[in-house]
Amino acid sequence: MTPLRRFGMVDFVLFLCVLALAGGVRAGYLMLAADNGRNAGPLVVQDVASGADLQQLINSVKDNNTFVSTAPLADGPEKTAHVSPGYPYVVGMAARFIAADRLDSTVRWGQCVLGALTAGLYYLFARRAFRSLAVGTLAGILCAVHPFWVVDTAAINDGTLASFLVGLSLFVGGRAAQTGGPFASLLYGLALAGAALVRAALLPFAFFALAWFLLRSRRMPSGWLGALLSFLGFVIGLAPWTIRNWQVFNEPTPIVDSAYLHVWMGNNPSANGGPVDVEKLTTEQMEEVKNIKKQPERYAHLGRFAWDEMHRDPPAVPQHRLLAGLAFFFGQREIGPEHRVVDAAAPSDSAEMPKELADNYEGVFLWTVLGVTVLGLLGWRWSYGWRAESMPAVLAMIWIPIPYVLSHAEALSGSRLPLDGVLLCYSAFALLCFWPGIRRYLLDGAKAATSPAR
Numbered sequence: 001m002t003p004l005r006r007f008g009m010v011d012f013v014l015f016l017c018v019l020a021l022a023g024g025v026r027a028g029y030l031m032l033a034a035d036n037g038r039n040a041g042p043l044v045v046q047d048v049a050s051g052a053d054l055q056q057l058i059n060s061v062k063d064n065n066t067f068v069s070t071a072p073l074a075d076g077p078e079k080t081a082h083v084s085p086g087y088p089y090v091v092g093m094a095a096r097f098i099a100a101d102r103l104d105s106t107v108r109w110g111q112c113v114l115g116a117l118t119a120g121l122y123y124l125f126a127r128r129a130f131r132s133l134a135v136g137t138l139a140g141i142l143c144a145v146h147p148f149w150v151v152d153t154a155a156i157n158d159g160t161l162a163s164f165l166v167g168l169s170l171f172v173g174g175r176a177a178q179t180g181g182p183f184a185s186l187l188y189g190l191a192l193a194g195a196a197l198v199r200a201a202l203l204p205f206a207f208f209a210l211a212w213f214l215l216r217s218r219r220m221p222s223g224w225l226g227a228l229l230s231f232l233g234f235v236i237g238l239a240p241w242t243i244r245n246w247q248v249f250n251e252p253t254p255i256v257d258s259a260y261l262h263v264w265m266g267n268n269p270s271a272n273g274g275p276v277d278v279e280k281l282t283t284e285q286m287e288e289v290k291n292i293k294k295q296p297e298r299y300a301h302l303g304r305f306a307w308d309e310m311h312r313d314p315p316a317v318p319q320h321r322l323l324a325g326l327a328f329f330f331g332q333r334e335i336g337p338e339h340r341v342v343d344a345a346a347p348s349d350s351a352e353m354p355k356e357l358a359d360n361y362e363g364v365f366l367w368t369v370l371g372v373t374v375l376g377l378l379g380w381r382w383s384y385g386w387r388a389e390s391m392p393a394v395l396a397m398i399w400i401p402i403p404y405v406l407s408h409a410e411a412l413s414g415s416r417l418p419l420d421g422v423l424l425c426y427s428a429f430a431l432l433c434f435w436p437g438i439r440r441y442l443l444d445g446a447k448a449a450t451s452p453a454r
Helices: 009-033 051-064 086-095 100-129 133-145 147-152 159-179 182-198 200-219 223-249 259-266 283-290 295-312 316-330 355-386 391-399 402-406 414-433 436-444
Strands: none
Touching: 009 100, 009 133, 009 147, 051 086, 086 100, 086 159, 086 182, 100 133, 100 147, 100 159, 100 391, 100 414, 133 147, 133 414, 147 159, 147 355, 147 414, 159 182, 159 200, 159 391, 159 414, 182 200, 182 223, 200 223, 200 391, 200 402, 259 295, 259 316, 283 295, 295 316, 316 355, 316 402, 316 414, 355 414, 355 436, 391 414, 414 436
């Protein structure tokens, strides 16, 4: 294996530069376009249709340390597990110590810090995974200025936190798999559990990333200890919420009980790759579901409707999967009549859009999503020789999209945000493969390289 360059002064200075650039860009957006963090800004990249439900959950955590809201198909507020608990709990617990009029702005500035740290984590991950300071630096810069992440800093939503936890998982997992260490192994398990708790769709990625690490640990000195600690970290992270769900529903529900709800959204006559309102149920189906009082059983019943629809119209199944895949990578509206991957917020809910932003944002976002997708997939292919060192990113490329492809993506680009950091790392790899001085080193892979990383 190519020896890793020692983390010296140059590496540290570049790390600080990435943090400063990422923090400065996000802070500038909050100050110039989001009224110093007091509103959500003029642009949104995540679906905000569930904003009222999120606020209800945050208030429930803040006031009573419960998880209560009016879930889809419910007659009224009830104890629920239809959404991931991570983000509502983080904001709800913070609301206990922060005045209500300062809560949103504090959360946004906190996300500014998390966004900067996320760019730094991808700098560290890419530097280690590809044994190249150049790839790490370029990946950090791309993450620092990524417009989707910058805009999402002002959203009271889970995109920034989920992206941070995926980045933390990749960096810690890559480091623990190469150098071992009990703390890194434990943190890896906790980071994977945290990512799954913030977004239940990340649970398959977390499971397979943990399984890979357990297998990889067999080849490391005292690897059994690292494997044990990572497994314990993962279990400890998920156990409290799983126990809570058992107490509420009397059945094992690791994170959410709404998986079949989302399967139905992706497999019904109205499915278009994005979310579908439950009002699309027929009158008979609605009455049948409404009579079921237990939430997990209510949503499980929707799974039967989805299965019946698959049997009724088999050719529609691959069509729905294709639409869901396109919606995941390009945003559902990109394949619709509006041809947009980002929306402008209502003027009453946001600051006035600066003229420079209004004139250029659509082109910037469209070119970004096209470039990141094409270069990311190209870099993923070209980095085959580094697959062992970058395995957490390889697993992310496979297992983060799959739950959305099998069900549905969000209306905009929120479902893709945690994967964007991985795509940006591969984009940096692909771009540097066009550079004559480093091309051969990167394309030859880890086994062929014999000198320290550049």
